[in-house]
Amino acid sequence: MAKGTGSEVSLKEIIEAAHNLKGRLVEWRRDFHEHPELGMEERRTAGIVADHLRSLGIEVRTGFGGTTAVVGLLKGASPGPTIALRADMDALPIQEENQVPYASKTPGQMHACGHDSHVTMLLGAATALAGFRERLAGQVKFFFQPAEEGPGGAQPMIAAGAMEDPKVDGVVGLHVASEMNVGEIGVVPGADSASPDSFSIRIVGRGGHAAHPDQGVDAIAVAAQVITALQTVVSREIYPLQPVVVTVGTIHGGFRNNVLAGEVTMTGTIRTLNADVRDQAQAAVGRIVKGIAEAMRATVEVDFSRGYPSFSSDPSMYRLVRQAAVDVVGPERIHDLDPTMGGEDFAYYCQKAPGTMFRVGGRNAAKGFTNPLHHPRFDLDEDALPIGVAVLVRGALSFLSGGEA
Ligand SMILES: [Zn+2]
Ligand SMILES: [Zn+2]
DSSP states (O other): OSSSSSSSSOOOHHHHHHHHHOOOOOOHHHHHHHHHOTTTHHHHHHHHHHHHHHHHHOOEEEEEGGOOOOEEEEEEEEEEEEEEEEEEEESSSSOOOOSSTTTTSSTTTTTOOOOOHHHHHHHHHHHHHHTTTTGOOOEEEEEEETTTTTTSSHHHHHTTTTTTTTTOEEEEEEEEEEEEEEEEEEESSSEEEOOOEEEEEEEEOOOOOOOOGSSBHHHHHHHHHHHHHHHHHHISSSOTTTTTEEEEEEEOOOOTTEEEEEEEEEEEEEEEEHHHHHHHHHHHHHHHHHHHHHHHOEEEEEEEEOSOEEEEEEEEHHHHHHHHHHHOOOOGEEEOOOOOOSTTTTTHTTSSSSSEEEEEEEEEEGGBOOOOOOOOOOOTTTTTHHHHHHHHHHHHHHHHHOOOO
């Protein structure tokens, strides 16, 4: 039961509130979809968000570390804990190929990861929760975050105090899922997302005439051995029950059929779900590349660049959001998901407070919504929008009333 604020908000009220917002949600989503903005440039989006939050009487803070972030603070009628709900706002540098009235009006930019729908669902949740303000015991923070696709908006927001004043006690994020049908909700019981680290390798040999390989050092032959040997990081060095990806994504070297390549450059990614395995995999890549280059008379430079950390659901936040989703869509439409080897800067919030993310199914084959995220024809069934709103609202209210965590 809610602490000292009279009657609890019923499931029926929540679902009605979300349902009544449907028209508004579709308008918002299509407007954001038509006007995508890349990471750290989400000024139009942020402006609409801030204006709407203010119209609801929600306190608005901006300027976090010079970013476009908007944080709303809804204060309930009585004191209690603070939950943060997070949506990312950025689009991708992709040319949209959908032929729909709300297709992107900005050439080369598109909401191909569904962040337009995340902003929309969080605006919907803020609207519904503001309507229940008199019965809230505690605070709800709304994190509208820039640049999830990179360079990352969560870290500068946290550094600028987004998780403080009032201190956030729990955090929930959401993402649409193109492989899950509309009406279904995915929750993640354990590890959620990987650390998407990157590496670059420069192999320097000695060029020369291809007729005299003995007089040069063929950087392409070295690169071939390096790529082959890197496969053993996953297969021979890491504990077999720990997921690891090592991918060489680019390779450039040589310029003529009869000339030894003096130099090859390669870039790739290492993805892990565990901090120790992350260190171990990076060390193994470095050692193998250097050892092979030395054995074959080449020199090598290896640079690593670390991406977002991996993260796992907090068990009690997972249970809370799972129950909220069960309440909204029924137990048979809940999926407990495996982790993804993709990255998510939601991880940084989880370093500061217990957190979890849920996935909102947006696929509908009958309506032609089957393309994956980041596809130039990605689109989603907008019937997903009120469902996401209802799960956010139910989860937030349950957190504030001490339902879990
Ligand atoms: Zn994405
Ligand atoms: Zn995304």
